[in-house]
Amino acid sequence: MTVSIRLLGPNDIETFRRIRLEALRTEPDSFASSAEDWEKLPEDEWRRRVTDNPVFVAFHADEPVGIMGLLRQRASKMVHRATVVMVYVHRGLRGSGAARLLLSAVADYARSEGIRQLELSVSAENAAAIAFYRRERFEVVGRIPGGCIRNGREVDDIIMVRRIVD
Structure with missing residues (x-):
């Protein structure tokens, strides 16, 4: 089974909305947010959430099947830390390596941005x-x-916590 990972951009709001709401509806006990919290967000807030922080999506056959985001600390003495958020993989693809691919993409991106520690x-x-x-x-x-x-x-x-630098 082939899964590809892509960093979403400002033109990917519908993809973001689709997989994020699927995650919240399918696994409501896995998230602090609820589907209701996100369903009422205006379009500009969806755009802000997909562009202010990196959001990675796993695709299988051009369909979004997983998501993982990263929230970097903003304080100058804490910018080496980031929180992994919104983790979800479609139930049928659990155990396929999709979560590992998402996490690898997030960690690689984080390292390239000078982040040394992932938290969740x-x-x-x-x-x-x-x-x-x-x-x-x-x-x-x-x-x-x-x-x-x-x-x-x-x-x-x-x-x-996971340190991502040697």
């Missing part, structure tokens, strides 16, 4: 994602008790 937050209940990140050399560095409220109950978030 993942639900403590998402064992598959935690296992994936561990395989990709992320380390658990903390836990936020009750980091998210899902279906009326508090769920802890796990904080993971």
